[in-house]
Amino acid sequence: METKLFDQDHIAEAAAVLAKGGLVAFPTETVYGLGASALLPDAVAQVYQVKGRPSDNPLIVHVAAAEQVAAFVDNLSPMAKQLMDTFWPGPLTLIFKIKPDSLPSIVTGGLTTAAFRMPDHPQTLALISQAQQPLVGPSANTSGKPSPTSAAHVWHDLHGKIAGILDGGATRIGVESTVLDLSDPSGTPIILRPGAIAKEQLETVLETEVLLDKHLVSAGEVPKAPGMKYKHYAPNTKVMMVHDTDWPAAINWAQANHFKVGVLAGPTIAEAVRKETAAIYQYFDDSPEAAARGLFAGLRALDESTAALDLLLAATFTEAGIGAAYMNRLKKAANHEYFQENK
Ligand code: TXA
Ligand code: MG
Numbered sequence: 053m054e055t056k057l058f059d060q061d062h063i064a065e066a067a068a069v070l071a072k073g074g075l076v077a078f079p080t081e082t083v084y085g086l087g088a089s090a091l092l093p094d095a096v097a098q099v100y101q102v103k104g105r106p107s108d109n110p111l112i113v114h115v116a117a118a119e120q121v122a123a124f125v126d127n128l129s130p131m132a133k134q135l136m137d138t139f140w141p142g143p144l145t146l147i148f149k150i151k152p153d154s155l156p157s158i159v160t161g162g163l164t165t166a167a168f169r170m171p172d173h174p175q176t177l178a179l180i181s182q183a184q185q186p187l188v189g190p191s192a193n194t195s196g197k198p199s200p201t202s203a204a205h206v207w208h209d210l211h212g213k214i215a216g217i218l219d220g221g222a223t224r225i226g227v228e229s230t231v232l233d234l235s236d237p238s239g240t241p242i243i244l245r246p247g248a249i250a251k252e253q254l255e256t257v258l259e260t261e262v263l264l265d266k267h268l269v270s271a272g273e274v275p276k277a278p279g280m281k282y283k284h285y286a287p288n289t290k291v292m293m294v295h296d297t298d299w300p301a302a303i304n305w306a307q308a309n310h311f312k313v314g315v316l317a318g319p320t321i322a323e324a325v326r327k328e329t330a331a332i333y334q335y336f337d338d339s340p341e342a343a344a345r346g347l348f349a350g351l352r353a354l355d356e357s358t359a360a361l362d363l364l365l366a367a368t369f370t371e372a373g374i375g376a377a378y379m380n381r382l383k384k385a386a387n388h389e390y391f392q393e394n395k
Contacts, residue, residue: 056216057203060175067182069215075099077192077206078179079220080171082143082228082247083199083348084206085114085189086214087179093156096188100158102213104195110161111188112145112229113168116180121168124154129237131258138257141172143229143248149237159188165235175220191228192217198285198348198385201226205352226345227377230254232262246377248344285348287355289314291364291386296321302365302391303328314354317367318342330359335367340375343367347378351385365391 058066058076066076070087073095078087086103088095090113100107115121118136121128125148128136132146150166160166171177171189180187191199192206200206203219210217230247232254242263243251254262294302303325306313314331315322318338326332333350336342347366354364366382368390369375 053212053215055207055211055214057207058216058218060218060220063175063178063218064182066216066218067179067184070095070179070183070187071185074215075102075213076179076216076218077200077203077210077214078171078173078176078187078189078218079203079223080114080173080176080189081141081224082171083201083223083226084192084203084217085112085171085176085187086192086206086210087114087187087189089183090114090155090159090186090188093158096156096158099188099190102210103190103193105190106195107158108161110163110167111159111190113155113159113166114176114180114187114189115168115170116177116186118170120186121148124148124150124166124168126151127237129234131241131260132234134257135232135234135254136170139249140170141177142170143172143225145169145229145231145245145247147231147233147235147244149235165233167231169229173220175218179218196286198287198351199228201345201349205349208352222349224345225374226347226349227374227381230377233265246380248374248377250373250376252373285351285381285385286387287351287364287385289355289361289364291351291366291382291389293368293382293386293390294365295368295390298391298393299325299365301393305391305393306363306365311362312359314357314359314361314364315366316347316350316354316364321367330361331357340369340373340378343369344374344378347381 194209201223225248230249231245233242312330316333318335322334335346
């Protein structure tokens with residue numbers, strides 16, 4: 053199959069492909085999604101197939117307006133309405149109990165709940181509106197690989213397998229949306245996946261406590277979001293995390309072992325280690341926002357570096373705000389391994 057690149061002047065054409073059951077990847081403010089009509093089970097089956105995604109891992113239903121959710125959910129709670137008012141369009145996915153049989157079971161992985169999100173990207177909001185149906189949109193990468201933050205990343209993983217890619221440039225946030233479970237209307241909301249909307253922001257708006265899914269805090273727990281249990285975000289090259297103060301020791305250790313090292317870090321660390329490393333992917337500045345925006349692109353770039361690297365060393369951040377989302381993805385990519393002195 054030839055994969056077409058659509059630009060913003062060809063959104064109607066891309067929407068027509070989706071309405072007929074084709075697959076078109078789309079930009080969002082977080083990462084690129086692999087779009088298909090959420091109402092066409094055969095199209096959704098294709099999404100699992102081209103990604104190589106386990107079928108028990110449910111998809112997010114992307115809508116162009118909060119009102120679209122009413123077709124699938126009875127009696128949205130005041131909490132849900134407040135969050136949608138405050139954060140939609142934006143990087144917050146909400147999980148609700150759905151009306152029986154209102155969505156194909158292939159979308160929900162057979163669960164009685166489903167995930168909904170209104171992405172903050174004008175081209176994709178237009179795409180969903182013109183397709184006249186909600187779209188599923190898992191990250192548009194091969195399952196297990198870093199999520200795509202540009203049309204080129206999508207092309208790399210999926211060209212020849214999908215009908216098209218709507219190119220909306222590089223994504224602004226760079227890590228996937230916060231997933232918040234509101235499926236127990238009388239219970240406490242639970243964050244299943246950290247993202248750009250932080251726990252503290254949710255608590256401020258809701259004026260109530262928000263929990264973090266247990267497995268996000270302690271190892272060995274079975275996660276509530278099925279997708280969180282899989283190995284994820286991993287390039288082929290081994291990744292290790294480095295605490296700020298450990299960089300000189302980490303570089304010495306790598307040199308002593310004759311490892312060809314690639315580094316992902318902000319300008320301050322990058323400058324300090326530049327001479328001793330084979331390749332660097334430098335975040336735009338030293339902030340956790342810049343790190344989140346650059347993480348997946350950096351993992352991909354260094355993984356494919358012509359320097360054929362043995363090891364990627366990545367900067368760490370305090371686990372607050374967007375730093376928590378960055379560290380959640382980086383830990384998975386690094387298989388939770390930190391550089392430790394006297395290794
Ligand atoms: O930012 C994002 O959310 C991106 C963009 C494209 O919108 N999409 C994305 O989709 O990251 P995906 O499929 O890669 O991740 C969806 C996550 C998975 O971990 C999945 O298990 C979880 O949401 N999920 C979906 N439906 C669920 C449900 N009913 N209950 C619990 N977890 C659910
Ligand atoms: Mg994904």
